Amino acid sequence: MVVDIPKDMTDPKTKIEYEYPKEISMRSYNPTVKGHPGQIKRALDLIVAARRPMIYTGGGVILSEASEELTELTKTLGYPITNTLMGLGAYPGTDKQFVGMLGMHGTYEANMGMHECDVLLAIGARFDDRVTGDVKQFCPNAKIVHIDIDPASISKTVRVDIPIVGDIKAVLTDMLKELKSQKKNIDSKAIASWWKQIDKWRSADCLRYDRNSGLIKPQFVVEKLCEVTGGDAFVTSDVGQHQMFAAQFYNFNKPRRWINSGGLGTMGFGMPAALGVQVAYPDAPVACITGESSIQMCIQELGLAQQYHLPIKVINLNNSYMGMVRQWQEFFYEKRYSQSHMEVQPDFVKLAEAYGHVGMRIDKPADVEGALKEAFAMKDKLVFLDFVTDEKENVYPMIAAGKGQHEMHMAPEWELI
């Protein structure tokens, strides 16, 4: 929503009479909030009868404040659940039923689970191309139920079998009520063998990375950040490899803990967003996971942070490259690196200090945890942590654009099971 106020209206000499209407009603756009009971019944029949089900949820669950309902439904059903990038935190990331994020940089178990499932329950998700990959190969054996408030989202890119238009919180509440009253039995034997398959995929440990390289791995920094903050910080990010590492390695257990620009892909979003979060929650730990390129898009806001005393922690995963651009150039452009190397960088420590903040440069894996602890102990200071990370690290697994969900590239040092 943009409210544009013309300059002449701000003139103190101008008097504008305005009476706020008693009631606001629009004769156009009136969204359907309550889901159709017949559709909910039909959807539940399909869901309960599933043998290889998958729950796939997006940012809509968070917007609708429906995490509790989603968690209850998922636990009642006992089915595996995956979240999109925008949906992380809607379901507890450390729960056993959570199989990780899906999509281009999603986990092996989430993507294989999607590819092999027979019933897909999509909730508040938009079947983005980063999720579906090749639409023709998307969930080839699945009947799809889709809950969304926006009818235009339904069957937009992927044909849906049972659409339910409505507010997710309202629909899930009705669904839970209906599920409890109808007492239909889930085929627990089929579900147990489905879990066995998923656990086999899970045992591939697709997020594994080299822990003995002697270099700071970006994954390691996010992992330690999650540990040090007890997995309960507000985390914002910019766009690129660091964003994917944050999504993969920080286990979000609550909604609205993970703030990033998603499909809009705006580098420079992270620090301003973190400052906003800190204003809203002055005492909460707020981390901005970023990279040396993204952070420089809005680096001047270090001034704003000082002006308003906003003690965020900037986690700069500095690999001297626009890492995601470099990764694509490595994979798809014959390693012809072009405009992706940040050959010249400021001294971030001095820069932070110039604004009156604390700066740290960390270049050894052994110092990572200590630095993070030290930074978060400084509750009233913005601390800029410049981690010198492995220049060559890539984000895995990866589904190349236009490929099927089952056609993942894995980290090269180990074989697929």
Added chain:
Amino acid sequence: MRHIISLLMENEAGALSRVAGLFSARGYNIESLTVAPTEDPTLSRMTLVTTGSDEIVEQITKQLNKLIDIVKLADLTEGEHLERELMLIKVVANTAEQREEVKRMTDIFRGRVIDVTDAMFTIEITGDGNKLDAFIEAMQQSDILETVRSGTTGISRGSRCLHI
């Protein structure tokens, strides 16, 4: 397939540009578009002719419905409907023979000659698009100086109405 989408929309500045913007941003095709106020001066009625697969037309109607300016919408081609288009056409009519021929054609197509000089006729003709195409075809042996078409408008047959 060809679809005729009828819209009731707010009769306000910017409403038309939002509809046109939606079509251009999403790459949908507009064959013709006509719009004018209704008996309720706060509402305009737009008739939009577009082509696309069922999936695309479904998306078009859903996306149009999301625009705040659009109050109500119907796809006329889903049911029995009438469609009409107005054309004004100016043709050369110099000789007595030419004038006789053009007049006869106009009568056959139930058109009307609405302006005359010693060198040309201006003819008004209504019908669906095919009829207007056929008239242009029939006029080919005369010299056509100018044509202008209003674009298709339409209405449902019977008691079905698009109103609020």
